[in-house]
Amino acid sequence: MSLKLVKAPGEIANLFPNGAEFSCYEDSFQKTASLEAMMARDSKERFLLLAAKENAGEFAFFEGETRSGNGIFAKRAPLTEKNAASLRKVFAWTAPVPVLNKKCSFGCGDRLGLATAAHAELFKKYDAFPVFAQQSIRELTLTKRTYRSVIDDATFLVFQAGYTGGYGADGDHLKSFEHIDMALEVGVTMLTLDLSDQLHPAFADCCGSKVEEAYDALPEELRKDMEKTYLASPVQLKSSRIVFSKEELMRCVLIYTDAMNFAAKVGERLVSHGAGKVDLEISIDETSAPTLPEHHFFVANELKRRNVVFASLAPRFIGEFQKGIDYIGDLKEFRRQFGQHVEIADYFGTYKVSVHSGSDKFSAFPIIGELTGGHFHLKTAGTSWLEAVEAISFADPKLFREIYTKAFAALPAALKLYHITADFSVLPKEETLSDDQLPELLKCVPGRQLLHITYGAMLGEDPAMHDKIYRALFVHEKEYEKQLEEHFEKHISLLGIPLKKA
Ligand SMILES: [Zn+2]
Known part of the structure; x- marks a missing residue:
């Protein structure tokens, strides 16, 4: 249990009128050469409690009510944007870093901005890298939060928990440059590119003659290149093969080419933002039909051919991954198809499989853990909110x-x-x-x-x-x-x- 509240140090608390009420989160105590800092609370709210010998240097980075006495300066610093930035400056581990390239990473969407301290407690113990700040545009709109506030909330709670292991910030399910730039500007370290607006999924189930007609209308050069790349020989995976029929290839080209070109532009944007600063996840999961193995292979290979560096890819899996409840579907078939997705990712060896709507999929978890050998990203979004409702x-x-x-x-x-x-x-x-x-x-x-x-x-x-x-x-x-x-x-x-x- 992380929530060890202890009495605030008397020489600091006594300088404030209601200082007797202050308690501190024990794991939050930090010291630098010039500053003592901790997360505290009274009966109303949480705040940073700071102390220093001089009213200067790191102490002065923070805004708040300053008092002095007994040879020290003390500050009650509210949880503001400025103080979050100061915290990241003084304690670098409270700032997000790229973690998607690690073997195992875990997205903990926190709609309230209150759950990170408890999440952090687990990632002190377990060998995986958390993405604490993770919200989609839909969630931000519905909760009236911003990426800035999402990262600030994570900063304060990581500090509160004394978690120094590194965490990521995910601009989740972004579809446009407007939103991508907004997320990059406030310092996300992971970007989940949702390609659903660029896909043409209707070509997945329309009849063969329609597919042929649309395909034949594409430039000859493109068609020749695709056929040479995909129809020449099967691709040998660890335990299965990917064999493109001409028809499936035509469907892939029609469904995905616009999306691949868009992803290439986003890839360039990330390179110009600074190589290695932001991990890219490719999401093709927000469609009605499960991602066929050929389609997964096609997408990964086309991204590679466009030099798009990405750390994870989220296919749409067989069965239902509905929000906040267990997997719905045939687990045997899930195991078979999930295994193929893992084999495709292993074939390229440059990215891992990502599981979206991953919360509460208890019957599928052992399969995911086993078949990936622990090499995966898993995203949970609303389940921390549900736990809040359950506590209430x-x-x-x-x-x-x-x-x-x-x-x-x-x-x-x-x-x-x-x-x-x-x-x-x-x-x-x-x-x-x-x-x-x-x-x-x-x-x-x-x-x-x-x-x-x-x-x-x-x-x-x-x-x-x-x-x-x-x-x-x-x-x-x-x-x-x-x-x-x-x-x-x-x-x-x-x-x-x-x-x-x-
Ligand atoms: Zn998704």
């Missing part, structure tokens, strides 16, 4: 009832944004449930999905509800942290991620 369900039943009722009202709009197939009509009305039955709603599929996808109504659209939720999680910080640790440890252990070597 037993710590503050009254508030949970409000959230639950509001979620129903927000459901029709949310269903337009998320692909979910649960039957919500089976969910009981809140007034028919006793307080101790409320947490059960987070154990069933429709309950989880209802609360998973309606977060925008709570966090973005309703300031009063937003504040109530943040207040409850501040008061019940310990309960929330316990929920998160248990839930993520279940993920990590089923994926077979080993403990760090001492």
Whole structure:
């Protein structure tokens, strides 16, 4: 458990009017040659507590209420943008770094900006690199946050946890240069390029003659090059072969060529931003049909031919990876197809397979861990929010009832944004449930999905509800942290991620 609160050092706290109320996160104590720093809280909020011999140097980087006495200067520094930047300057390990190139990496989307300390506690122990700051444009819009605030929140919580192992910041599911530049500007260290707007998936299922007609309209030079590259001989993978039929090749060329050209431009943009500063993930998972092995091979090979450096690729896997619940589908078939995707990535040897909507896929985790040999990226997005709602369900039943009722009202709009197939009509009305039955709603599929996808109504659209939720999680910080640790440890252990070597 990371949440060890101790009394703030008296000589610092005593300088403030309500200093007797201050407590500090024990793991956050840091010292440099000129500065003492820690994360503290009183009954209202968290803040940085700083002390120095002189009101200058590192101490002066931070803004806040300054007091002096007993030969020291002390500062109560609020969790502002400026102070996050100062923290990154003084303690470099609180800034994000590229981690996708590591063997095992794990995305912990944190919609609230409160979950990172608990996540960090696990990554102190387990041998994988976390991506703590990870939000998609959809999430930012629905929660009214910015990439700047997402990274700042992670900075403060990494400091709070005293986690020095390095973490990534992912501009998740970006589709346009406008959003890519916005993310690069605030210092993301990973960019997930979502190619769905550039793909032409209709060519996956339209009839052969239509495909041929569209293909024949392409420049002859392009067609000749493609046929020479893909039809000449099969590709031998470890235990299977990739064989392109002319028709499948035509489909690939038609579906993916625009996307590959766009990815090449993004690749150039990243090179000009600074080689090695930002890892690229290629995402082709946001489509209705599973990614065929030929298609995965084609995409990886075309990116290679365009000199696009990428660290991971997210195919759309067979079965359903719905938000916040276990895998839906035939696990045997998943195993077979997932194994092929891993073999293709191994064939190129320059990137790893990435699993999106990876939270709560408990029955698939052992397969993912085994077949990749622990070499993967896995993304979770909303499950930390669900853990927050679950903590509220037993710590503050009254508030949970409000959230639950509001979620129903927000459901029709949310269903337009998320692909979910649960039957919500089976969910009981809140007034028919006793307080101790409320947490059960987070154990069933429709309950989880209802609360998973309606977060925008709570966090973005309703300031009063937003504040109530943040207040409850501040008061019940310990309960929330316990929920998160248990839930993520279940993920990590089923994926077979080993403990760090001492
Ligand atoms: Zn995705």
